[in-house]
Amino acid sequence: MAKILGIDLGTTNSAMAIVEGGEPRVLENAEGARTTPSIVAMGKNGERIVGTLAKRQSVTNPLNTIYQIKRFIGHRFDEPEVQKDVKAVPFTVQKAENGGIEVKMGDKFYRPEEVSAMILGKLKADAEAKLGEKITEAVITVPAYFNDDQRSATKAAGQIAGLEVKRIINEPTAAALAYGANKKKDEKIAVFDFGGGTFDISILEVGAADAQGEGGIIEVKSTDGDAHLGGKDIDQKIIGWLAEEFKKESGIDVLTDALARQRLDEAAEKAKIELSSAMETEVNIPFLTSDASGPRHLLIKMSRAKLEELASEFVQRAMDITKRAMEASPFKVGDINEVILVGGQTRMPAIQQAVEKFFGKKPNMSVNPDEVVAIGAAIQAGILQGDVKDILLVDVIPLSLAIETMGGVATKLIERNTAIPTSRSQTFSTAADNQPSVEIHITQGERAMSADNKSLGRFMLDGIPPAPRGLPQVEVTFDVDASGILTVKAKEKTTGKEQSIRIEGSTGLSKEDIDRMKADAEANAEADKKRQELVEARNIADQAVYAAEKAIKEHGEKAGAEVVKAVQDKVEDVKNAQKGEDAARIKSATEALSAELSKIGEAMAKSQPSQGDQKPPEASGPTDAEFKEK
């Protein structure tokens, strides 16, 4: 069945996403980028150029390079806001016959929807090339404040591009969908969208459940914003400050040099991004310019506090508009259940803190803020596609399933989030010579040691034929069916003897339990890792001691008393180290034993020079895991 494309048709950049295997994912364009500049140009030879390439040639062709067409779509030419925008662009904008707007490219005039169609056409073509299938349908997002004319014009743009527009949805609604709003009921959501060039705030309400008991309808209760407020304003402020600092030092005004200005722009954006995670950064631009005395370099430290000072007027403006939007809505600030962040600029800690302070709750930003609208559009597309019967839902196990191996380690057989039904097998062996049975202890959880996880069940497999440790092959199979019922089977391969256990409710934990267990694992990750290392060091030491004692028994006479004594001393060292909890000490004692052990082989080789095929005994490397007899 053909896929429906979700498209975020932005003022400056556009993005597209699709639902695959039940998950939305952003599609890259032909140039390999996840966003496409919303720019169209007509080249000197009359060829049409869209996206990144159009942006690169804009300086050479300003009259025929159309950008930010979204500011004109669905508007009338005489509107005051349009007149302001017309003055700001180099390309020709004129009044159409019906009072609408036309822009000039080459010798022709185009309606804004025709230009938007060119952008949509490129996205469509790139998606088809990527997926290897035709795309004929799309869901396109628009700002919440778009009126009917603007929405119709956007739909028309889709049709011109050869796309049947199944739905036009609001950008904040799409963002809410990306955070699962379609599964929620009776919720009030604030969507704070601070992008590169525009700021929008919307207050949404998710209604009561629908007839099927699924999530309710999402309604925009109020919307406000500033079409000329965004991250670029902050970049310009930083550039101004850098240029000023440089001028203080060098006396040179670099803002008049286009390349220097561009380098400042790149450095400003880089510094802004770094200061989202660091408290200070260094802006380093060697050979920024030159004068009579030679090359001049820019090297300035910039603190997060400085950045916040430069950005404060813009952050304050955004919060003032947010306050206005709340007052225009039927709700109080305290009624808001969830706050969603959209737009790359929301990565700035100062903005996150301002939003948290205003709403009294931490904003949600787990979905990439640059892609969240496109992802939401894809989810809407997926919901529409789901109208066609798809009875098969794929479930996953929420927590890893493991068995307990030597030293109490939880050896995972099925990782969490594995889709079910599924089956995994792994082969284990015995920990002691002539071990007659193994105990299979099954646990669930993310901790490294079995004792810290939830025990699901245990059983014994006996009748293992006598053999040196590490030789028997016990295959353990975990099978989880579509209902989440786990069957564990253990089979000794030489005799074919097997035993199994069936565990119901292995996926029956509550969400709170699952979240708590995951959080526990994260909090204890460091400590668990140390314990696991200690256990592994002890296991390896065990094997080294076993190999050494076996070698002494079999070859000690031939090797000589001196060599044997040296090996025995090292064995003692390892045993002593094992009594403690120092993994590093156990490891180094084991390595010393292995080194000493090789001398038995050397001694044997010296005493029997013609028997070159005798291999010296070695401490064997660890079997992945072994069962200790209880």
Place this chain on the structure above:
Amino acid sequence: MDERDDIEVAPDEDSGAEEAGAKAAKLRDELKACRAEKQEYMDGWQRAKADYVNALKRFEEDKKKERERGVLTAAEALLPAFDAIERAKAHGDVPEGFAAIVKQLESAFASLGLAAVGKEGEAFDPALHEAYGQDAVEDEKKDGIVTAVLEPGWKMGETLVRPAKVRVGQFAR
């Protein structure tokens, strides 16, 4: 039993032929529904299997692309330092010892498959160049030709890592 065969139901001893006929009709309907459902499941299974096989193929492609992207990202991170060295060289600022280090960097870049793009005199191509300014030219032939390379671009194989920053000739008609 071949599912294509019709079901024959023998009448119970105690019930009449009419009841048997109704029973048979009901069973035929159930069978029809079961066959339709079976086909639906089979179709779904086959589609899922095909999706899985296709996804595996795409994973391999994606893995290859991610490896290349990893190298690209590393190269991109080093490019500003390389640019600085080129600028230093233009100012005659690189002492002998450093010149050797520069050579090492250049050969490391070449071993990654990085090649510079952007030359004066070539036709402006937005696939390789980004225009940062225009220079008036008197010869029509020089219209749309690169007049200066402000910063070289780089490509890795066929992939453009960064376009060259250039100035372009403009012939005023």
